[in-house]
Structures are given as structure tokens and as C-alpha cells.
Amino acid sequence: MQELGAAFAEAFRLVATLDPNLREIVALSLQISLAAVGLAALIGLPLGAGLAVMRFPGRGVLVVTLNALMGLPPVVVGLLVYLLLSRAGPLGHLGLLYTPTAMVIAQAILVTPIVAALTRQTVEDMKEEYLDQLRVFGITPLGMVKTLLWDARYSLLTALLAGFGRAVAEVGAVIIVGGNINHVTRVMTTTIALETSKGNLSLALGLGVVLVTITIAANAAVMALRVSARRLAYA
């Protein structure tokens, strides 16, 4: 029990003093997860909105597949990306394995279905309200996608937040494709796993505190933004 208390005290000291090692790990984690969410947004937002607006054969199958992909097991994604990027793999020549880029790719694969599926639902709900008016203006399907994405922007923050939550807390995929190399690919979750196995609870706990704080702060920021948007009737 005393050991645990000491670990907590040391953890808070690391956080309070902005320990350089801890800072480096947190910064890399944020860089990778934000990049992954950015990439997922570039693909997932138009993909989800397109599925919401357009009608074509096979759309239902796509929607079901997209929803199912939200539950992709991270280790499976990690394994697939590993096979793609490993020296013998089709993209092995790019030399991306065990780099932050590989981690971004893995996380983006995990996050894109979440962003796309939540976007589709949000945009489809809004489309019900907008459709007649947009048809009266003669807006093309592509124009509808743009309009709905813009007008749903505050609601879609929740989709991006859900994606960020998935990315920043994910460990299975990034440990496979990143390798948890010190000062190169070591992020919060992989460090927590490693340090816990080594019995170094203080750093693991410190990172745990930061991870939870980041998640809460991101949620609070998005909630505040949505509340102010709702006050202006934009959400």
C-alpha cells in the first residue's frame, strides 16, 4: 500500500514538474493521434456525408460494413498494417515500419470508420430536414454534401472527438507497428503497458493521469463548443 502511495506521489511530481521524458511521450502521443484523426476526418467526413446523401446500389451493404468496422480489433489492424509495411510486404519499400507514420496509419484505419459512420448518421438526420429546401434551390448531390457537412459542423465535432478518444487510448495496433522504441515511437499507452510490466508504476501512473486529463479536457472543450453553438441555434 505504501508502495502504491509513493508511486502516486512520484507520478504527480512527474506531472507537476513537467518531466522531460513524460513531456516527450505525451507530445508524440498527441501528434500521432491528432494526425490520425485529421487523416480520418479527411476521408471519413466526406465518405459519411456521401453515404448519407447519395443513393446507389450496394449502399446498404456499405453502411452496415462501415458500422461493423467501428468495432475493428486494434491488434488485427496492427497486424494487417504490419504485414503491409514489413520488409516483405507490398509497402515494405517505403521503410515505414516502426515509425510514427506507421502508427498514424494504423490509428487512422481504426478511427476512419468511427468518423464516417457517425458522420453518416448525423448528416442523414439533418438531410431529412434540409432535403426539400435544397432541392428547391437545385443543389447537386455534391453541393448537398458540402452544405450538410458545413451546417452539421458542431455536431460532427462529437464524431471527431469519439475518433480522438479511440486513437489516443489505443495500444494494440501502435505497439505492433511502432515497436515502442524509446524516443522514437513510445507513446502514452505503450509506455504505460511497458512500465507497468517493469514495475515502474510512477511513470505509468503519471501518464495515466495525463491521458485521463487529456480525454476529459477534450470532451469538456467539445461540450462547451456545442453548448455555445446550441445557444446560437447552429447545432
Place this chain on the structure above:
Amino acid sequence: MPDTALCRDTGGVVDQRRPDHAVLPIECRRVVVGRSGRRLLDGVDVSIDGTGLTVILGPNGAGKTLLLRVLANLFAPDSGEVRWAHLRPDRVRAPKIGFVFQKPMMLRRSVIANVIYALAAIGMPRHECPSRAHEILGLASLDHLAGTPARLLSGGEQQRLALARALATEPEVLLLDEPASSLDPAATLAIEKMITTVRGRGTRLVLVTHDIGQARRLADTVLFMHRGRIVERAPSPDFFENPAQAAARAFIEGRIVL
């Protein structure tokens, strides 16, 4: 800026005012819409052309709104056909038919952005939109609210904005679906004043209502609908003074028409 200032330099977007983008006459022939064994529109024939304001009058469930939606190509009938200027309806000419819904749909944007959206839809160059939008808002007495989120406006203001936004596309014909049905007398008066102004500019108007008083005040021509059919069509004075059909007479006299 006069109305003609809508720029012909459309940056590749179709100029909606070209004669080949005309929509009048709007016609529907033998239009049938059925649901659950009941005919909501039962072989309706109608042609909207010329000038003036036609009121489609009738009790709830007569098919008035549905007919308006069919005319605007917002609803595909089970059978029969709709023609705009003798051609099948198409998206390019859609903005030439303005439509004001009973419940206005406001974009989640400011008041002026709602109007600018409509101007952009007809290909107005971006730099010209704000000044034209202010002009249009002036018509609806909403210029002082230009920066306000549209969804924060009152019901009457939203409906005025919807009407102004519909006019932004310079429609050849404006379809109005009970635009004042949920408004108080002052807001209704404001809407009717706008409608009168628009009629004065030569825009063809079709107004759906079950408000007899409003029909009397505004109509040049009346189409009376009952059970999915147009049972009477007549100039407004004739219709109100001497309705030919029993259902129309009962409706005018305020009796319950089922």
C-alpha cells in the same frame, strides 16, 4: 442594385434567367397519388401560367400541399405527368420555382448567410452576393437582423426570411404552402404585404391555404380542392359570390366539409 443586376457572368454556372430556363406554364396532367388504398390526388389536371395569384383552397386533407409539392417536383406522382414549360422538370430550372414551406427550414447560419446561399445557388459571383442579400433582406424588413442566427428569429421573421430567400433566386413562379398558418395577425399581415409586393413585380404566385379570409384578400383565381380533386376553378369574385359546387359553398359558409 436593380433586379437586372443579377450578373450574367456566372463563372460556369448556368444563368437561370435565360429563356430556355423558363418554367411556365407549369402543368400536371392526370396526376394520381395514392396511399393505403386512398387517392390523395385523384386525376388532377392543372396548368399554372400567366400572371397573378392563384389560391388553392380547401379543407385539410384535400391534397392542396401535395399538389403543390408535385408541381415543384418535390414529390413524384404514382401516375400522370408534370411539365415545366412543356418539358420534364429538371434540377437546373428548379430555382426558377420558389417554394415557401409551411414550416420554414432555416440553414444553421446567419440571416444574411441564408440569403447568400440562395444567391450562390443561382451562380451569383461571390463578391456581389452581400450587397444583393442586404437589398433582399430590406424587402422583408430584416436587414437589421442580418447577422443574427436565422434559427433564433421568431416564427414570423423566419417565414419572412424564407420568403425573401425564395425571392433571391428570382423565381418565375413562387409556390407558397400556408406561409401564415401558424402566425399571429401582425406577422400574417407582414407576409401578405410581401406577397402583394411580389405580385406587383409580375411574379406568378400560387398560394395554398385553408384560410378563407386570406384567400379573399389575396386571390385572383381560386382552385377549390376536395378529396384529392380540383372540383372548382373560378376567378376569385365569382368563386366567393357564387360557388358552383356544394362542397365549396359549404366551405365558404364555414360549415364542416369532410
